[in-house]
Amino acid sequence: MTLAPWKNFLQITMKRILQQRRLSLYNGAHGYEEELIKKKLQQFSGGSINLSKEDNGIAILTLNNPKLMNAFTGTMMLELQERVTELENWKDGKGLIIHGAGNTFCSGSDLNVVKQISNSQDGMNMCMFMQNTLTRLMRLPLFSVALVQGKAFGGGAELTTACDFRLMTPGSEIRFVHKHMGLVPGWGGGARLVRIVGSGAALQLLGGAARVDPERALSLGLSEHTLPSSDETSALGEARAWLSQYTDGPATVIRAVKKVVTAGRELPLEAALRTEKDIFGTVWGGPANLQALVRRPKHK
């Protein structure tokens, strides 16, 4: 038996592990102990994070703990990391919709868990674990949407900011309640909120633990669109239709668009330009480009 297949498998596996290590914001050098926090989070079970990847390139990720307003238990935090890894390895993906079960989004961390990890080491490790995961979510080469129905509170509000877009249903609410918990955002929601709405509005939303309804979210630029229906099934269909205006087309091109924008958002100008050049090289003369040259579409 030749060892070549095994050698190839090990090389691919090691490449993926190293890539995930490179993608991670925090590692041992920052005092982050991932295996320690994963073991701790595993003790707090309940709920699930469900992922459905569809042939059309759209994935639906469901926060599923409706008895607790989809609050994150420890195992849900672990499952979110696993789902993000799945999405990083899904090469045909174009779009992602994140929503909550029971017609509500997410009520943040499960407060029963928070009480059990209120010491500094566990709290900081959980903070870095969730920042690692949400930063990887934000950088997925997919157009991502948080479908906000009902309440997006605390960490749930932070999760919405890790998506490219937020769509809200009538009567829904985004609220950074952290101040009332004697906290500030810890899942990266503070840094992302400043980049979405600006520092002044971020100070008001965080400092005032303000209730943000769909109308105020639109005016702040925190939400892109208010969906007509507050019905759970109709709202998901409306979110799919809204997203499809950006995800119709070849996955290679859709994914390249998101990568270019991520580079422009996160890198210094010259590095962003070089990254754009590299991404351009992956689509120039590609199948979609050559087919368009034959078709000669009129952009009316």
Ligand SMILES: CC[C@H](C(=O)O)C(=O)SCCNC(=O)CCNC(=O)[C@H](O)C(C)(C)COP(=O)(O)OP(=O)(O)OC[C@H]1O[C@@H](n2cnc3c(N)ncnc32)[C@H](O)[C@@H]1OP(=O)(O)O
């Ligand atoms: C960095 C993130 C940060 C951290 O990790 O420290 C956090 O996210 S801390 C958590 C921040 N979130 C909250 O403080 C929200 C607390 N919940 C509420 O304010 C309300 O539940 C609300 C407004 C979301 C919904 O109110 P409503 O009256 O519609 O429903 P109930 O309050 O009766 O909730 C139903 C049921 O769910 C339980 N619940 C709700 N949220 C949580 C939660 N975050 N952790 C644990 N359990 C939660 C609530 O207790 C009810 O259960 P019951 O057994 O019937 O009492």
